Amino acid sequence: MGGKKILEMREITKTFPGVRALDRVSFAVEEGEIHCLVGENGAGKSTLMKVLSGVHPHGSYEGSIIFDGKEQTFRHISDSEKTGIAIIYQELALVPEMTVYENIFLGHELASGGLVNWNETIKQAEVALKKVGLKINPDTKVKDLGVGRQQLVEIAKALSRDVRLLILDEPTAALNEDDCDNLLNLIKDLKNQGVTSIMISHKLKEVIRIADTVTVLRDGQTICTLDAKAGEVSEGVLIKHMVGREINNVFPRREHKVEDDLVLEVRDWTAYNARTGRYDLKDVSFNVKKGEIIGFAGLMGSGRTELARSIFGNPDHYRLEGEMSLNKKNVRFSHPEDAIKAGIAYVSEDRKKNGLVLIQDVKQNVTLANLKALAKNSIVDDNAEVKIAGEYREALNIKTPSLEQQVMKLSGGNQQKVQVAKWLFVKPHVLILDEPTRGIDVGAKYEIYTIMNKLVAEGMSIIMISSELPEVLGMSDRIYVVSEGRITGELPVEEATQEKIMHLATN
Structure with a gap:
C-alpha cells in the first residue's frame, strides 16, 4: 500500500429510518488495484457503494467522496458514470429482449443528429466484447445467454464507457465454478488494462485469490484494511474481523443419535x-x-x-x-x-422470488403459511400474530428494527431466517x-x-x-x-x- 489513491471516502454516515447503516466509514482505493470489500450481510457494503455511485445522492449522507483528487457531489448514478465509475449489481440490469449490442450502448447510444449509427454501435460492441473475452455474435438476444455470459455483457457495457473504477457487487453469487473462474481471471486482466476494481464478496476463498487489499466492514463501521501482498489476509483473519469473534469450526458440533x-x-x-x-x-x-x-x-x-x-x-x-x-x-x-x-415444509432456494413477500413486513411473512392457526371466525388475531412473530424473531435472532419492517429492507441472512421462521410455524x-x-x-x-x-x-x-x-x-x-x-x-x-x-x- 502507499500508491496513488484514485478514491477516498471520508467519514461517510448514512441513516435510514431506525437504522444507522454507515457510521463514519472511511475507505480508500489505490489506482490499479483489486480492492475487496467484505463483511457480514447488513454490514453496510452495498450501502457504501450506493453512496459512491450516486444511488444515494449527495445530501442524503454525511461525509465526503474524493475521486481522482476532486471532491464529488453525485446526485444521480449518471453523474458517477460520467467520471468513470461503473457499478454492476448482483441482479443484472440488462434488457432480455434486446440484443447484446443494444444493451451495451443502452443509455449512451452512438448517435448524431438524433440518428443512431448502428454499424458503429455493432463495431464498438465487438471491441468491448473482445476486452471481456466473450466470443459471441453481438446480434444475440441477452435472454439467450447463460448467467455467466450475461455478467460479461454487463462488464462489457461498463468498459464501453471508458470506466476507470469498476464496482462488482457479489458478481459470482449466481455463477457456476467455471464462470466464476472466468470472471476472476477477467478482473485480473482488466487490472493489467488499467482498470481499478472494487469487489464485494462473501466468498472468502475468492477474496483471498484475487485481492490486493481487503477492507472489512462490521455493523456499519470500518474495522480494518489489510494488505494481501504483505500476507495479512487469510480466511481465519477475515472471519475474525467480520464477525468480531473467531469461528474455528464453521460448522457447529452436533452430538445426538x-x-x-x-x-x-x-x-x-x-x-x-x-x-x-x-x-x-x-x-x-x-x-x-x-x-x-x-x-x-x-x-x-x-x-x-x-x-x-x-x-x-x-x-x-x-x-x-x-x-x-x-x-x-x-x-x-x-x-x-x-x-x-x-x-412437509419447503424453504425455497430463491427467497426473493418464491420464499417471501418482500413488500410485506416481518410478522406477515412469518405467519403467512399458517394463518389458520391465528384466525378466529376467519379473522386473523393481530395480537396473536405479533406474539408468534416476536417469538420466532427471538428464537432465530432475526435482526430487524421492528416486526413492522418490510422484509425487502433486511439483509440476506435475516431474510433467510424469516423464511425459515415462516416454515417452522407450520410445525413440520x-x-x-x-x-x-x-x-x-x-x-x-x-x-x-x-x-x-x-x-x-x-x-x-x-x-x-x-x-x-x-x-x-x-x-x-x-x-x-x-x-x-x-x-x-x-x-x-x-x-x-x-x-x-x-x-x-x-x-
Missing part, C-alpha cells in the same frame, strides 16, 4: 416434464430418519430442486410415478397445501432446505447451522440441498448424490469426501 424411525420414504420416484418433453427425475429412491439431516449434493441442473418440488405438492405439474410414505402412511400430494397439512415433521445459506455471510451461516442442529435435536428431520460441498460434508448425517435426475450414490458422512461426491455427481 439419529433414531431408526423412518419418517419419509420415497421409492422409484419418476417425474416427467410435459413442458420440455423429458424426464427430470428417474427411479429415485431415498429415505429420511427421525432427527436426521440428509444432504443432497450434485451439480446445478442435476434434479435436486426438481425432486424437492415434486415431493412438496408438485407445483410444477410433473407426471409422477413411484411411491412416497410419510410416517409409514402412503401419500401423494397434488398441491403444496396438502404437503404442508401433512407436515420434515423440513426441506434448498440452498439454505446461498448469498449469506459466514456469521449468518453459523446461525442457520445452529438452528438446524437444534431442530434435529428436537426430533425434526431435515433434507438439505446444497451446492457447497463443505456444507454438505459439515452438516449431513448421510449424503445422497444426484446426477442427471438419478441418485448415483449414498454415503454415510464418515466415508464421504469432496472427491467421492464429485465422482458420483459427474457419473
